[in-house]
Amino acid sequence: MKQVQQRGKKFTATVRLNGHSISSTFPKKQQANEWANRVEIAIKDEIVNPANKFRKDDFIAKKYIKKISVKEILKQAKEDNNTPYYEWTLLRCIKKYKYEELDKLNGAKQALLRLQMWEKTDLANMKLTDITPDIVHEWKINRKIKKGNKYYDPSPSTIRNDLYRLSVIFETARKPKTKHGWGLKDLKNPVKEILLPSPDEGRDRRLHGNEEDRMRDAIKEGPHVLEMLAFFEIALATGMRKSEILKATKSEVIEGRMGWSIRKPKTKNGTSRTIHLSERAKESVMLLLAENSHKTRLGYLFTVSSTTIDNTWRTARERAGCPDLRMHDLRHEAISRLADAGLSIGALSSMSGHKTSQMLLRYVNAKESDIREKLALIS
Structure with a gap:
């Protein structure tokens, strides 16, 4: 049948x-x-x-069996092995790096975005040994960023950060295994032979006139009032980064002999620091603790997401008539105010979390009125 x-x-x-x-x-x-x-x-x-x-x-159809040479068998065995070697493609190196190293980074989210960008480039399918300084330089001068249907030239800082992430892959591959590298000591890092663009000039946007009060009023008219106000007051008083504020836990809010602080055990640069709160910032944190006492979210002080903060901020600044005021400008404003108040470089560094005075000073923007007042004292 x-x-x-x-x-x-x-x-x-x-x-x-x-x-x-x-x-x-x-x-x-x-x-x-x-x-x-x-x-x-x-x-x-x-x-x-x-x-x-x-x-x-x-x-019965006979299956075609391709004859494979010994050389091809050895090559395939090498590729199947997870031990890096010089002829690995950049794409494979990135995948290994993401799997083994990404979770160790404080700025893992930004690092991941840049690694994903490199995975989409023509360099991704090239062998490590074939990626030369000339090729990387060519990529640098042709780099474009797509926004909508248009392409734009990236900022110098974007280029520098992109190349830094590529350089990390090569340096990880070159480091000896005893230093948690991959042991490809003869591999050359092409990024080291590239002239990097000069960093962007530090943004000097400060709050003017009654912009601070207008922003508070605008926040009060929008959603998530308590958390948005707390975020605004903490950022303006301390200069903390957005991620540091949103990742602050209830247990990190501590009362010391001289006042309230937020104790961060580990920040972006890998060190711990204590950020002292102003009276206004302290009051907003106390209100937030009382309001969110029943909300767990793994013990975080804030319950709103980063995206919610971004969207609410954009709406508030438009309502306040400050469309060019970025959230990160609050960090500039806070550090500049602390400098205006006479804090030493060491104290400023403790509050801001900068390791070098060079980076710290990029955030310090003195007001013309303050400079002229001091000039009047010495003239």
Whole structure:
């Protein structure tokens, strides 16, 4: 007897006759029926004339087995091995780096975005040894960022950060295994031979006139009032980064002998620091603690997401008539105010979390009025 059954998107034909059982699968039902008819005829022919033996192999498609040379076998074995070697592609190195190193980074989210960008470039499928300084330089001068349907030139800082992330991949590969590298000591880092663009000039946007009060009023008219106000007051008083504020936990809010602080055990640069709160910032934190006492969210002080903060901020600044005021400008404003108040470089560094005075001073923007007042004292 013959039978054709559909299995998924394919059809399996089976013939059982005169002690023989044979099956084969086809993409179309018509092909399965035609094959089954041919098999049935061949078996019946054997029944009529036993000399005409039915040969099953004549009706089963033989699988093509490609002959592989010893060299190709060794090459495939090398690729299957997870031990890095010089002919790995950049894409494979990035995947290994993401799996092994990404979770250790404080700025893991930004690092991931840049690594994903590199995965989409033409360099991704190139071997490490084939990526030369000339190729990287060519990529640098042709780098574009797509926004909507248009392409724009990236800022110098974007280029620098992109190249830094590529450089980290090469340096990780070059480091000895005893230093948690991959041991490819003869590998050259092409980024080291590239002239990086000069960093952007520090943004000097400060709050003017009654912008601070207008922003508070605008926040009060929007959603998530308590958390947005607390975020605003903390950022304006301390200069904390957005991620540091949103990741602050209830247990990090501590009362000391001289006032309230937020104790961060680990920040972006890998060190711990204590950020002292102003009276206004302290009051907003106390209100937030009281309001969110029943909300767990892993013990975080804030319950809103980073995206919610961004969207609410954009709406508030438009309402306040400050469309160019960025959230990060609050960090500039806070550090500049602390500097205006006479804090030393050491105290400023403790509050801001900057490791070097060079980076710290990029955030300090003195007001013209303060400079002129001091000039009047010495003239």
